[in-house]
Each structure stands twice: as C-alpha cells, then as structure tokens.
Amino acid sequence: MSYSSIIASAQTSSSQRYDVLIAGGAVMGSSVALFLKRLAPACSVAVIEPDDLYELASTLRASGGARRLFSCPENIEMSNFSLGFISALPDVGWKKGGYLFIVPPAGADALKANYEMQRQHGVRVELLDRPALQARFPSMHTGDLAAGAHSLDDGWCDPHSLLQWLRREARSLGVVYLRDRVVGLGHAGDAVRQAKLASGTTLSADFFVNAAGAWSKEVCAMIGMPLPVEPLRRFEHYFESPNRIEPLPYVKDLARLAFRPEGRGYSGGLVNSAEPRGFNFDVDHDYFENVVWPALAHRFPAFEACRCVRTWSGLYEQSELDGNPVIGNYPGRAENFFVVSGFSGHGMMHAPAAGRAVAELIVHRRFETIDLSRFGYARVLANQPYPERGIL
Numbered sequence: 001m002s003y004s005s006i007i008a009s010a011q012t013s014s015s016q017r018y019d020v021l022i023a024g025g026a027v028m029g030s031s032v033a034l035f036l037k038r039l040a041p042a043c044s045v046a047v048i049e050p051d052d053l054y055e056l057a058s059t060l061r062a063s064g065g066a067r068r069l070f071s072c073p074e075n076i077e078m079s080n081f082s083l084g085f086i087s088a089l090p091d092v093g094w095k096k097g098g099y100l101f102i103v104p105p106a107g108a109d110a111l112k113a114n115y116e117m118q119r120q121h122g123v124r125v126e127l128l129d130r131p132a133l134q135a136r137f138p139s140m141h142t143g144d145l146a147a148g149a150h151s152l153d154d155g156w157c158d159p160h161s162l163l164q165w166l167r168r169e170a171r172s173l174g175v176v177y178l179r180d181r182v183v184g185l186g187h188a189g190d191a192v193r194q195a196k197l198a199s200g201t202t203l204s205a206d207f208f209v210n211a212a213g214a215w216s217k218e219v220c221a222m223i224g225m226p227l228p229v230e231p232l233r234r235f236e237h238y239f240e241s242p243n244r245i246e247p248l249p250y251v252k253d254l255a256r257l258a259f260r261p262e263g264r265g266y267s268g269g270l271v272n273s274a275e276p277r278g279f280n281f282d283v284d285h286d287y288f289e290n291v292v293w294p295a296l297a298h299r300f301p302a303f304e305a306c307r308c309v310r311t312w313s314g315l316y317e318q319s320e321l322d323g324n325p326v327i328g329n330y331p332g333r334a335e336n337f338f339v340v341s342g343f344s345g346h347g348m349m350h351a352p353a354a355g356r357a358v359a360e361l362i363v364h365r366r367f368e369t370i371d372l373s374r375f376g377y378a379r380v381l382a383n384q385p386y387p388e389r390g391i392l
C-alpha cells in the first residue's frame with residue numbers, strides 16, 4: 001500500500017491504532033498534528049505527551065523571538081512562512097518590534113553576505129553602518145561595532161499562547177492527545193510498527209513522528225537511530241532598568257547576548273556554548289551578574305543600573321552537527337519514522353513551517369512548499385554538516 005492510499009483509506013475505529021503517532025505534544029508536535037489534519041482531514045492522529053502542564057518543555061521556557069535573519073535559504077523561507085502564520089494569529093501576543101544583529105569588524109563580511117541572501121528572499125532588512133546604528137539607537141555603545149542588520153517585520157510572541165493555540169486548533173480538527181510517554185518502539189524490516197507507552201499500552205500506526213525536543217535523541221535510540229541532538233541548558237532573565245532609553249528591537253550580538261523589551265523591562269540571556277550537555281535545569285543565580293550584566297552594561301551603558309528580577313532555565317535541543325534541525329526519516333531503516341528536532345534555539349519560531357513540512361512528507365512523500373531536503377537525516381549519516389552562518 002502506498003503512503004497516500006494509507007492516508008486516504010478508511011480509518012479504523014480501534015483506539016489502539018492511528019494513522020500517525022506523534023511523540024511530544026509541545027509546539028513542534030502540535031504543529032505537525034495541526035498541519036496533518038489540514039492536509040489530510042481524514043487521517044487519525046494521536047499525540048503522546050506525558051506532561052499536560054509542559055513543565056520542562058522548552059516551548060514554555062522560550063524567549064519568543066521570531067526572526068528572518070538567517071544565512072541558510074531554508075531557514076529564511078521557514079521564517080517567512082512561520083512569522084506570517086504566527087503574526088496573523090489572535091491572542092499570541094505578537095509584537096512587531098524588529099530584530100537587530102550587531103557585529104564587530106570581524107563579522108561585517110558575514111553580516112553583509114547574510115543580508116544579501118535575506119534580501120533575495122524578500123526580507124525587509126536594512127544594513128546600517130556604525131554612524132547609522134548610533135543615530136538609530138543613541139543609547140547603544142557602538143565603538144567596537146562595524147555594522148548592524150535591522151529587520152523591521154520580525155518580532156516576538158508569547159510561546160505559551162502559541163502552543164495553546166496550536167493544541168486547541170489541532171484538537172478541534174480531531175487530533176487526540178494521550179497523556180502518556182513513549183518508552184519503546186517496535187521496529188521490523190524498514191519500518192516502525194508500534195509504540196509502547198509507559199502506561200503499558202501498545203499502539204500501532206503507519207507513521208511515527210519524533211517531536212520530543214531535547215528528549216528526541218532518546219526516542220531515536222529506541223530504534224537504533226543515532227541523533228546528534230543534545231540538551232543544552234540556557235538561562236533566560238527578566239530584568240528592569242531605572243534608566244529609560246529608546247524603544248529597542250530584539251538585539252543580538254556576536255557574543256550571543258540576546259534580549260528584547262518585555263513589559264516594564266527586558267527579557268533575554270547569553271548562551272554559554274561551552275555548557276556541559278545534559279538534563280540540567282538548575283539555575284545559577286550568579287550568571288546574570290557575572291556574565292549577562294557586564295555584556296549588557298557594555299552595550300548599553302544605561303543598563304549599568306539594571307536589576308535582574310527573575311531567572312529561569314530551559315533546554316535547547318542543540319544540533320551538535322551544525323546548529324540546523326533534522327527534518328526527515330531514516331532512509332532504508334525507518335522509512336515511516338520522521339524526526340523534527342535540533343532547532344538549536346529556533347524551534348518556536350520555525351514550528352509552523354517545520355510542522356507543515358513533516359505533514360507534507362507524510363501525506364505527499366515529499367516537500368511541497370519549502371524544499372528542506374538539505375535538513376534531512378542523510379547529512380547526519382554522511383557526516384556532512386550544513387551549518388547556519390547567521391548569528392546563533
């Protein structure tokens with residue numbers, strides 16, 4: 001039976017079998033589920049999610065940033081679709097505040113090359129030299145900077161509201177959410193046949209999706225599929241400053257300082273790329289003072305007096321191969337098992353496009369809208385990184 005005839009076939013009424021089973025029901029799993037039902041309304045979809053409250057899910061810990069400033073055309077195109085999608089949703093707190101990448105002289109050529117690629121893909125972005133940067137953002141210390149790229153239509157949203165919207169919409173189209181955990185996968189020939197759940201239930205399906213975020217490597221290991229995706233702890237801080245400055249976009253620099261306005265203050269952080277990988281949610285309350293505050297005060301002297309109000313931790317599902325996601329199946333070994341993980345800090349913003357892409361792979365057996373073949377698992381098997389050269 002072909003993939004499309006499976007999808008088109010009459011659905012079984014047995015609760016033990018679905019057309020598609022999705023492990024992980026946060027922003028990525030819910031987006032896959034929603035787009036599956038939009039593309040193939042008759043298919044039966046179950047999302048297996050152990051935690052209704054999403055206590056540890058990265059989605060609820062994200063900063064909400066959504067930008068088009070990437071180097072890979074695939075990422076820019078995913079942003080074009082996803083940001084259009086998110087910004088049109090009601091009640092997800094979309095703020096079109098813009099994004100600003102700033103670089104020292106050593107980063108100027110890369111910024112310009114990325115800018116040209118972004119323009120080719122229709123992004124409304126301006127390249128600013130140092131005087132122009134200073135004029136637009138008078139409070140910024142620009143002495144060590146060469147240039148900035150300012151994209152005017154980017155912004156941020158509330159990740160929790162986005163997840164709830166996707167989940168609600170998916171359920172309204174008939175997607176079933178099961179409160180359970182995938183603990184094993186039954187594999188035969190070149191396909192996955194069954195999922196064993198923590199409750200003891202076994203479910204069978206024609207297609208399986210691994211949308212388990214920082215836990216996706218564990219799910220892949222259930223079929224012996226090595227996935228170079230690791231949990232990388234990252235702090236997010238909400239801070240306030242007594243000194244008022246001009247309105248800021250989401251600001252990012254090469255030291256990986258990244259922050260944006262939030263309410264009366266700002267939300268952001270500084271990724272420590274050398275952070276040991278693992279499921280560590282401990283909060284280092286000195287990190288802001290020791291690392292983030294000096295970087296902030298250097299860039300915006302008015303933030304000398306800022307005060308950290310709250311710090312929380314979360315996990316990036318970090319793609320150790322190249323910082324880009326893995327979207328696709330395991331050719332020859334698990335043809336019906338699709339991974340959608342490794343977004344390395346971009347998973348919330350890219351969830352709509354990635355969910356649609358996986359739905360296309362299942363329903364049409366190929367990418368119909370954005371060609372994401374270069375994000376497939378083949379590059380992992382061949383150990384051929386396809387790196388993102390925008391600032392991560």
Ligand SMILES: Cc1cc2nc3c(=O)[nH]c(=O)nc-3n(C[C@H](O)[C@H](O)[C@H](O)COP(=O)(O)OP(=O)(O)OC[C@H]3O[C@@H](n4cnc5c(N)ncnc54)[C@H](O)[C@@H]3O)c2cc1C
Binds near residue numbers: 064065315
């Ligand atoms: C501090 C921080 C800031 C960030 N800022 C941004 C940002 O500004 N913009 C952006 O786009 N992205 C950002 N990200 C990244 C973004 O949060 C993630 O890329 C995105 O949320 C990944 O979504 P997901 O659904 O794949 O994973 P998750 O949200 O982690 O969800 C995975 C789900 O899988 C479930 N699960 C785990 N194991 C199993 C199993 N065996 N069976 C079934 N279910 C399972 C978990 O319970 C969980 O709910 C940030 C991340 C962090 C930590």
